[in-house]
Amino acid sequence: MPGLAGRMSTTIKAKISKMLDRAEDPAETLDYGYRKQQEHLQQVKKGIADVVTAKKRIQMQSKKLEEQVVKLDTQARQAVSQNREDLARMALERKTAIQAELQGLDTQVTQLEQQQEQLIENEKRLRAKLEAFRTKKEVIKAQYSAAEAQVMISEAASGVGEEMADLGLAMQRAEEKTEDMKARANAVGELESAGVFEDITQLEGGSSDIDRELAQLSQGTQVDEELAKMKAELGAGSGADAPALEEGEKEEAQ
Amino acid sequence: MIVRIAGEGQFRLPDNDAERLNELDNSAVAAVEEGNEEKFHSFFEEMLSLVESDGEAIGDDELVESDVILPPRDVSFSEAAGEFTGEGLIPD
Numbered sequence: 001m002p003g004l005a006g007r008m009s010t011t012i013k014a015k016i017s018k019m020l021d022r023a024e025d026p027a028e029t030l031d032y033g034y035r036k037q038q039e040h041l042q043q044v045k046k047g048i049a050d051v052v053t054a055k056k057r058i059q060m061q062s063k064k065l066e067e068q069v070v071k072l073d074t075q076a077r078q079a080v081s082q083n084r085e086d087l088a089r090m091a092l093e094r095k096t097a098i099q100a101e102l103q104g105l106d107t108q109v110t111q112l113e114q115q116q117e118q119l120i121e122n123e124k125r126l127r128a129k130l131e132a133f134r135t136k137k138e139v140i141k142a143q144y145s146a147a148e149a150q151v152m153i154s155e156a157a158s159g160v161g162e163e164m165a166d167l168g169l170a171m172q173r174a175e176e177k178t179e180d181m182k183a184r185a186n187a188v189g190e191l192e193s194a195g196v197f198e199d200i201t202q203l204e205g206g207s208s209d210i211d212r213e214l215a216q217l218s219q220g221t222q223v224d225e226e227l228a229k230m231k232a233e234l235g236a237g238s239g240a241d242a243p244a245l246e247e248g249e250k251e252e253a254q
Numbered sequence: 255m256i257v258r259i260a261g262e263g264q265f266r267l268p269d270n271d272a273e274r275l276n277e278l279d280n281s282a283v284a285a286v287e288e289g290n291e292e293k294f295h296s297f298f299e300e301m302l303s304l305v306e307s308d309g310e311a312i313g314d315d316e317l318v319e320s321d322v323i324l325p326p327r328d329v330s331f332s333e334a335a336g337e338f339t340g341e342g343l344i345p346d
Contacts, residue, residue: 003279004286005301007337008260008323111328118261125263128314136317159317162258166323170261173326 012169016161026157027137033164034130037171041123044171047178048116054185055109061192062102068192069095080230088230092223094191101188108181115174122167126160133160256312257305258320259327265309275304275322282334291331298334302327 023029072095079088133156140152255272258264267275278301285293301324312318325334 003276003283004298004334004337005275005279005322005324008325009320012323013319114328122261125314129317132315133317136315155319156317158319162319162323166258166260170326 012162012165013158015165016158020154020157020161023157026154027134030130030133030157030160030164033161034126037126037164037167040171041119041167044119044174044178045116047175048112051109051112051178051181051185054182055105058105058185058188061188065098065102065188065192069098072098076227077230077234080227081234085227085231088227089223092226096222096226098191101184101191105181105184105188108177108184112174112177112181115170115177119167119170119174122170126163126167129160129163133157255321256318257309258323259302259305260323261326264312264318264320265305266312267305267309271304271308272321275301278304286331286335286337289335294331294334298325298329 019033020026020029072091076088076091076095079085079091136156137153140149140156143149144152255267255269256264257267257275278297282294282297282301285291285297305324325337
């Protein structure tokens, strides 16, 4: 098959034959590979555990983040009613970033937990195959000529090698996901510490690095849409008639 | 034929499934080349369903090489695309 499956198969098979061709004793080579993978697997599992811990911490913080979302929304409304679109945009950008991170985090941690379960299954299967290989090797040696036995053992070894390569791929993907998740958890941590604006008017002039980052993170279109909606709702653009901040807050409370 | 779904083990499929599987694989590749993510996922889903519905799981004591290896179920579009630009799922 020349397609996607074909490429996967070719790459994996090339790897296995490279590993086994050099081997005088395929059983020894497989055992060595297995031990190496075991060590690696421990690291991968630890990485996943770290991410799950980070997720729990974030879950505890997420109530606070949700409160921030509400506050930022209010602040954006206040800014719109004062004809300060720039400030409103900043508040909405921050709000959008928090929402996106919270949502993305949840989905990805679920995926990672599934990958972890799969890794455990993978490892079980590989162990069983290795066990079967050891037994089979002895049986083949006892029943066939040396030349025949060599061919059969090498075929069986390729089967086990494929299982091993498969676990390798699963570990590699779990590791990549783990790295990605760590970065995400950090991003949420930063959003949390950035918080809501103490005083929306203080934003004037300087926008910090984090604000610029947030602007990049957030989806511009969503902000634009929300801003337009808010302006329409609040009837912004009426200049001097725009309600003052305090009045805006009263309206919110009603 | 023996088919592996990466991360999930091997299945024995009737040989006459090979053609269908090949067709779906080609369609999935075409979708990747078009940059059509939705189409890719739908063809890939079909491949998985075919293996699951027609395939019989291979026991732990059977040591065979696969004829075909499918990417992991949760393969992303960019990972699939990477298979064709040299950035494969499996590093050399």
